[in-house]
Amino acid sequence: MNTRVEQALNDQIEKEASSSQFYLAMASWAENNGMNGTAKFMYQHSDEERFHMLKLVKFVNERGGKAIIPAIAIPPKEFNDLTNVFELLLNHEIMVTESINNLVDICLQEKDYTTHNFIQWYVSEQLEEEALARSVLDKIKLIGGDKGGMYMFDRDLENSAIAAAPVNGGTGA
Ligand code: OFO
Secondary structure (H helix, E strand, C coil), X not given: CCHHHHXXXXXXXXXXXXXXXXXXXXXXXXXXXXXXXXXXXXXHHXXXXXXXXXXXXXXXXXCCCCCCCCCCCCCCCCCCCHHHHHHHHHHHHHHHHHHHHHHHHXXXXXCCHHHHHHHHHHXXXXXXXXXXXXXXXXXXXXXXXXXXXXXXXXXXHHHHHHHXXXXXXXXXX
């Protein structure tokens, strides 16, 4: 496997693993603050990020490269409120999208069309994740400080997490 592409894929493995831990920290914070729907949504999102990481690990190894399992920085323990949580989530996803775009660029420069093809799945995934984060953030801003609205919002997130859950309860990895 092309060494530059391999390095970029390993960097991406680290980013997906960090995303998983970051969302796990958000899930735990939400659970401790009585927002069980948000917690469920974040636990599920954390699982998805782990799946993104595993998919990369397997791809690198299957193509003759060496996947490196990274050390992860400790995610934040405290968040100000839900607006803060979803703003951080959106910013994080924007950073991940930039990283995926950079990976696409490297594949083209190195003429690695197989990896380029593989990475397209992540391109569309990022599009969806950014759109989801933006729409959730818009809803929170609309609700403002209304407690009843927040209660409904938390319940809606729980329902969306249930609807998106895989039938076998696994990550699909
Ligand atoms: Fe892996 O999609 Fe978000 O970060």
